[in-house]
Ligand code: GTP
């Protein structure tokens with residue numbers, strides 16, 4: 001989709017900060033460092049809209065971005081990553097509370113995009129999240145990230161394996177690279193179907 005405007009609307013540390021519901025929202029969810037902020041930037045073709053970092057766990061807030069362009073107005077929501085090392089139980093609980101308070105009761109939420117690194121195994125965290133989203137009837141897409149990290153043969157094999165393991169319709173699992181732009185058209189198509 002052609003994006004004419006993309007800007008940070010609000011960064012929130014608690015549900016009371018969330019902006020009032022407006023246009024449809026798409027949430028980006030996944031392990032810390034999986035590439036959520038990078039994928040969001042690539043999708044809207046802005047290099048530094050969402051902050052990216054090679055230090056895992058930098059995004060601890062929920063960031064709402066307003067997107068306007070050729071298609072319907074949208075908000076993209078960058079959720080803090082889970083699973084960073086050396087995290088206390090207390091921090092883990094606070095992540096869970098903040099993210100669940102968004103996902104569980106957000107009227108305009110029309111799809112969640114769960115990101116999965118092509119080089120990693122699907123962990124209990126991802127399986128539980130998919131089940132949790134399914135139970136709540138939240139349409140879920142899986143973006144396989146960093147596909148540029150593997151050579152074509154290995155990439156194709158990993159994609160087959162991951163698609164088999166994920167019990168989702170084929171069109172809901174999309175191979176992407178925020179470095180090469182691979183998969184952006186497919187991901188946009190899948191998003192716009194849910195809006
Ligand atoms: P948190 O905000 O900490 O949860 O991380 P995040 O999921 O937002 O990850 P982020 O986008 O900050 O990316 C983490 C690291 O992975 C950065 O060093 C990125 O440059 C790198 N990265 C992200 N996407 C890709 C990709 O498609 N290919 C490659 N090769 N590297 C990527």
Ligand code: MG
Pocket residue numbers: 036037038051052053058059078
């Ligand atoms: Mg991030």
